[in-house]
Amino acid sequence: MKVKQFDCIEMKRLGSQKIYEEIKNMDIEEELKYWQEALKELVALKDEEIRKKQSY
Numbered sequence: 806m807k808v809k810q811f812d813c814i815e816m817k818r819l820g821s822q823k824i825y826e827e828i829k830n831m832d833i834e835e836e837l838k839y840w841q842e843a844l845k846e847l848v849a850l851k852d853e854e855i856r857k858k859q860s861y
Contacts, residue, residue, distance in 0.1 A: 828836050 828839055831839060
């Protein structure tokens with residue numbers, strides 16, 4: 806019998822629950838700021854990975 810080492814559906818649900826808990830009491834302006842900051846962090850991580858690959 807095969808044992809799952811990674812469950813993408815479970816990971817998605819856990820991630821969604823974490824975000825929900827973080828934003829559930831925010832008003833629309835706070836939630837917008839939350840997503841803008843998350844986008845900035847994601848872009849910074851992407852740019853860092855690109856720089857790492859270019860330096861090889």
